[in-house]
Amino acid sequence: MTKRPRFGLYALVILSVVISFLPIIWLVLTSLKTTEGIYAWPPQYLPDPFTLKNYINIFTNSPELLLYVLNSFIVALGCTVVALSFGGMAGYALSRLGMRRAGVLMVFILAVSMFPPVSLLPSLFQTFLNLGLLNTYTGLIIAHTGLFLPFTVWMLASYFATLPPEIEEAARMDGMGFFRIFWSIVIPLSWPGFVATGLIVFIFSWNEFPLALVLMTQNAMRTAPVGISLYPGEYAFPWETISTATVIAIVPILIITAIFQKQIVGGLTAGAGK
Amino acid sequence: MTNMTSPLDRRRHLTGMAFITPTMAVIIAILVYPILQSIVLSFGQSSIDGSEPYSFVGLKHYATLAGNERFWNSLWVTLVFTGLSIPLELAMGIGLAVLLNEHFRFKGIARLAVLFPWALPTALNTLMWRWMYNTDYGLFNAAALQSGIVDRPINWLGDETLAMGSMVVVAVWKTSSFMALIILAGLQSIPRELYEAGRMDGMTRWQEFREITLPLLKGPILVALIVRSMDALRTFELPFNLTDGGPVTATESLSLYAYKVIFDFIEFNYGAAIVVVQFLVIFAMSLLYILTLRNKD
Amino acid sequence: MTEVKLDRIGKSYGSVEAVQQFDLTIREGEFLVLLGPSGCGKSTTLRMIAGLESITKGDLMIGGTRMNDVDPKDRGVAMVFQNYALYPHKTVFDNMAMALKLQKVPAAEIQDRVGRTAELLGLTDYLHRKPAALSGGQRQRVAIGRAIVRTPDVFLFDEPLSNLDAKLRVKMRMELQELHDRLGATSVYVTHDQVEAMTLADRIVIMNGGVVAQVGTPREVYDRPADEFVAGFIGSPAMNFLDLMRDDTGRWITECGSLVLPSLPVDAGARRQVRLGVRPEHIAVTAGGQPQGDLDYQAEVLLDELLGADALLSLGVGKARLLARVGGTDHPVQGDRVAIALTAAQLHVFDADTGVALRD
Ligand SMILES: Nc1ncnc2c1ncn2[C@@H]1O[C@H](COP(=O)(O)OP(=O)(O)OP(=O)(O)O)[C@@H](O)[C@H]1O
Ligand SMILES: [Mg+2]
Numbered sequence: 001m002t003k004r005p006r007f008g009l010y011a012l013v014i015l016s017v018v019i020s021f022l023p024i025i026w027l028v029l030t031s032l033k034t035t036e037g038i039y040a041w042p043p044q045y046l047p048d049p050f051t052l053k054n055y056i057n058i059f060t061n062s063p064e065l066l067l068y069v070l071n072s073f074i075v076a077l078g079c080t081v082v083a084l085s086f087g088g089m090a091g092y093a094l095s096r097l098g099m100r101r102a103g104v105l106m107v108f109i110l111a112v113s114m115f116p117p118v119s120l121l122p123s124l125f126q127t128f129l130n131l132g133l134l135n136t137y138t139g140l141i142i143a144h145t146g147l148f149l150p151f152t153v154w155m156l157a158s159y160f161a162t163l164p165p166e167i168e169e170a171a172r173m174d175g176m177g178f179f180r181i182f183w184s185i186v187i188p189l190s191w192p193g194f195v196a197t198g199l200i201v202f203i204f205s206w207n208e209f210p211l212a213l214v215l216m217t218q219n220a221m222r223t224a225p226v227g228i229s230l231y232p233g234e235y236a237f238p239w240e241t242i243s244t245a246t247v248i249a250i251v252p253i254l255i256i257t258a259i260f261q262k263q264i265v266g267g268l269t270a271g272a273g274k
Numbered sequence: 275m276t277n278m279t280s281p282l283d284r285r286r287h288l289t290g291m292a293f294i295t296p297t298m299a300v301i302i303a304i305l306v307y308p309i310l311q312s313i314v315l316s317f318g319q320s321s322i323d324g325s326e327p328y329s330f331v332g333l334k335h336y337a338t339l340a341g342n343e344r345f346w347n348s349l350w351v352t353l354v355f356t357g358l359s360i361p362l363e364l365a366m367g368i369g370l371a372v373l374l375n376e377h378f379r380f381k382g383i384a385r386l387a388v389l390f391p392w393a394l395p396t397a398l399n400t401l402m403w404r405w406m407y408n409t410d411y412g413l414f415n416a417a418a419l420q421s422g423i424v425d426r427p428i429n430w431l432g433d434e435t436l437a438m439g440s441m442v443v444v445a446v447w448k449t450s451s452f453m454a455l456i457i458l459a460g461l462q463s464i465p466r467e468l469y470e471a472g473r474m475d476g477m478t479r480w481q482e483f484r485e486i487t488l489p490l491l492k493g494p495i496l497v498a499l500i501v502r503s504m505d506a507l508r509t510f511e512l513p514f515n516l517t518d519g520g521p522v523t524a525t526e527s528l529s530l531y532a533y534k535v536i537f538d539f540i541e542f543n544y545g546a547a548i549v550v551v552q553f554l555v556i557f558a559m560s561l562l563y564i565l566t567l568r569n570k571d
Numbered sequence: 572m573t574e575v576k577l578d579r580i581g582k583s584y585g586s587v588e589a590v591q592q593f594d595l596t597i598r599e600g601e602f603l604v605l606l607g608p609s610g611c612g613k614s615t616t617l618r619m620i621a622g623l624e625s626i627t628k629g630d631l632m633i634g635g636t637r638m639n640d641v642d643p644k645d646r647g648v649a650m651v652f653q654n655y656a657l658y659p660h661k662t663v664f665d666n667m668a669m670a671l672k673l674q675k676v677p678a679a680e681i682q683d684r685v686g687r688t689a690e691l692l693g694l695t696d697y698l699h700r701k702p703a704a705l706s707g708g709q710r711q712r713v714a715i716g717r718a719i720v721r722t723p724d725v726f727l728f729d730e731p732l733s734n735l736d737a738k739l740r741v742k743m744r745m746e747l748q749e750l751h752d753r754l755g756a757t758s759v760y761v762t763h764d765q766v767e768a769m770t771l772a773d774r775i776v777i778m779n780g781g782v783v784a785q786v787g788t789p790r791e792v793y794d795r796p797a798d799e800f801v802a803g804f805i806g807s808p809a810m811n812f813l814d815l816m817r818d819d820t821g822r823w824i825t826e827c828g829s830l831v832l833p834s835l836p837v838d839a840g841a842r843r844q845v846r847l848g849v850r851p852e853h854i855a856v857t858a859g860g861q862p863q864g865d866l867d868y869q870a871e872v873l874l875d876e877l878l879g880a881d882a883l884l885s886l887g888v889g890k891a892r893l894l895a896r897v898g899g900t901d902h903p904v905q906g907d908r909v910a911i912a913l914t915a916a917q918l919h920v921f922d923a924d925t926g927v928a929l930r931d
Binding site: 006009010012013016017019020021022023024026027030038039042043085086087089090092093094097098099100105109110111112113114115116117118119120121122123124125126127129130142143145146147149150153178179182203206207209210214224225226228229239242243246249250253254256257258261264265268269 | 283285286287289290291293294296297298300301303304305306307308309311312315322323324370373376378382383384385386387388389390391393394395396397398399401402403405406408410411413416420447451452455456458459504507508510511514515528529532533536537542545546549550552553556557559560561
Binding site: 164166167169170171172173174175176185188189 | 621622623643644648649650652653654655656657658659660669670673674717
């Protein structure tokens with residue numbers, strides 16, 4: 001390998017990192033400023049004085065902002081669990097149980113995954129209204145599951161396809177039924193696939209906006225992205241509260257992404273490689 | 275045919291059907307049925323809560339649509355937004371991917387930094403940018419005024435032309451990372467020997483990029499492009515949170531317009547006609563996607 | 572111990588006929604080897620016996636019961652896979668015990684049976700390891716042990732040794748032979764390695780393109796191949812084939828005229844054309860000698876390759892080419908002129924069109 005100038009490389013890397021982080025950094029700095037600091041001229045780049053007042057305020061005066069985060073958590077977790085269970089079984093059927101026209105079904109699933117969510121809204125809203133599913137966790141969990149199942153099925157089906165089929169055949173010879181094989185052989189052997197898929201689905205559901213906006217109309221049921229976006233009502237935007245709530249809402253995602261970076265990237269690139 | 279299959283195969287098939295049923299049920303209930311119902315709604319007149327019975331009105335809503343300037347504007351805004359952001363994302367994505375493919379220290383952190391914008395909710399990303407764009411207290415104007423580049427605050431989101439540009443910047447910031455990751459995976463799957471052979475042939479680094487890297491990245495790039503185009507064509511929370519479609523309707527995407535028609539103006543059936551048109555546009559794109567994938571095999 | 576009867580069994584995948592009209596009775600305690608080139612349907616046949624693949628035509632009888640529609644676990648068969656197919660997340664003990672657990676065998680008995688099998692295979696020290704911590708040979712032993720603990724009526728092996736290196740393969744082959752002598756269970760063994768087939772088999776089934784080409788003992792398929800395909804497949808290096816025409820005087824001549832046979836060792840009937848087969852090891856080569864008998868010819872060594880104990884000579888007899896296998900010491904070398912001698916009893920004659928062997 002020939003030595004090339006490294007300076008330019010590092011400059012570009014640092015620039016990219018700074019640009020990526022800039023909005024987040026600015027947001028965190030804002031959340032640590034006093035209200036006067038936020039609206040001061042000349043502008044404050046670093047908080048002066050530094051304060052945790054905004055965080056304390058949220059916990060004492062605006063518990064609904066914490067409720068949004070809790071709602072997001074419940075919905076994303078529920079959606080992930082259901083999507084992995086259903087999608088795992090479907091992926092197994094499509095990759096291993098000799099389904100007729102499995103290829104056609106896979107293409108069908110891929111095609112429906114491209115439906116724009118807003119196209120679903122008139123009908124979903126009406127149906128959920130009639131079924132009493134508006135403003136329920138169940139309702140939004142089902143809706144998100146539907147939205148992200150196609151991705152789950154594709155990811156898991158292609159993961160299963162990489163397992164050597166002989167292990168499952170040996171299990172057949174040993175006397176296991178299909179369900180037992182799936183449960184006690186396939187799932188334990190596929191957990192990296194389940195982890196990567198589950199993380200991405202969790203992030204998808206946490207971040208989903210249009211359905212969460214329309215299907216949760218009561219303030220107390222809103223998810224974090226929707227609740228924070230609608231928080232101030234129609235008039236002036238209380239940026240000190242908004243920035244603080246946003247920091248609280250993105251911290252879980254930041255942590256998950258940081259810890260499971262490898263799995264998420266692996267899952268994303270595998271998903272797009274199909 | 276069915277009575278000829280062996281019970282062994284039949285048991286397998288039945289298990290397969292049982293395994294796939296929950297997924298199919300959810301997909302049909304949440305994705306397929308609503309689309310079909312939206313089509314039905316778009317040809318009729320009814321009320322959301324069912325108090326007014328459905329009556330067939332034929333192409334009435336589509337006729338309204340065709341003559342509605344605001345609809346054409348939203349279609350145009352959506353196409354302009356897609357047409358501007360996708361090439362920029364691609365250029366940034368390729369640049370980032372080539373960068374991340376180099377060897378340097380703290381690569382993990384750099385990769386993570388690139389992943390964050392993708393992982394965070396678009397709605398909240400948009401709020402962060404809106405705060406930075408803020409005319410009076412935002413970071414950009416603060417820096418621009420203080421450094422003396424301008425002497426009056428720039429109206430990033432309130433100016434008709436500038437608003438679209440500001441929106442594209444947020445989209446590019448958020449999704450270049452996705453492009454970069456897909457392209458990076460493609461880069462890493464190119465065998466080293468090809469570059470070694472190129473060096474034997476006396477290629478310069480630029481020629482290597484042109485003659486080896488780009489042609490072999492065609493597949494991943496195409497996939498990333500189409501996935502992203504479909505995302506851009508249905509963009510919703512970005513204009514919703516950044517500008518609410520404004521100033522006036524300068525950044526009102528198709529999704530946002532449909533949403534407003536349905537839930538703000540409560541024109542349920544007319545809104546259904548809009549989403550059906552949007553669905554057709556995106557479905558055409560998804561067909562293209564599937565055909566591309568077919569050709570890849 | 573059980574007889575396995577395949578009554579005109581066939582398997583088709585849509586329009587692809589993977590196996591056709593497989594008709595054979597495998598005797599109690601017999602070690603049967605399925606041999607053939609890649610894609611000829613060996614695995615498919617084995618998997619139909621196992622119940623992993625449904626049977627589209629014909630009947631499968633094991634111990635007198637029709638098994639076509641019976642679940643694999645209820646057929647009394649056990650299978651050893653090429654890539655071992657061990658459960659990677661379970662210990663050796665659990666791998667071997669799985670079938671017994673599923674049959675609800677009492678724990679004490681499982682302990683005992685697995686223990687004894689592990690001892691038989693020298694696996695006692697590894698019972699608590701996971702498969703990843705074993706060598707290839709040990710893994711294959713676990714796979715065999717998993718089959719043995721079940722005391723099945725029939726053992727099925729699908730190329731069990733082909734993932735092992737050459738040395739280990741020979742060792743495991745001998746172990747398998749010993750094991751079969753000891754257990755005496757009916758076994759069906761798929762391979763495309765001739766040496767494995769010849770050494771292990773009571774009978775060999777040679778398959779080609781989904782059909783059985785010949786069934787016989789190793790001796791029979793080597794000495795009396797049923798057709799040109801079997802003749803060419805068995806033996807290494809492969810048999811030489813020459814096209815012969817009958818001339819007006821009744822002699823048989825190669826096209827170039829350099830090889831002449833006064834008569835064939837078998838009755839060719841009214842045929843004017845046949846194919847002659849000569850195994851490389853059946854050509855006697857004498858350096859510098861002169862042809863004397865009817866089946867002696869003058870030849871030139873075009874190429875010589877030393878293999879070790881043996882050497883291979885490419886011989887030119889006029890325009891005809893023959894490969895001969897000779898002793899590896901002081902063998903003729905390239906450019907030498909030699910005399911070669913054929914033996915009538917060791918010649919094979921095949922119909923020129925159908926490839927079927929001609930016999931008296
Ligand atoms: N699921 C399937 N669908 C269609 N054709 C198949 C299927 N499985 C096997 N075949 C075909 O059946 C034929 C026999 O396959 P089989 O696996 O039995 O060959 P084999 O003799 O075991 O070969 P090898 O030595 O390579 O293992 C092959 O031509 C194969 O292509
Ligand atoms: Mg095989």
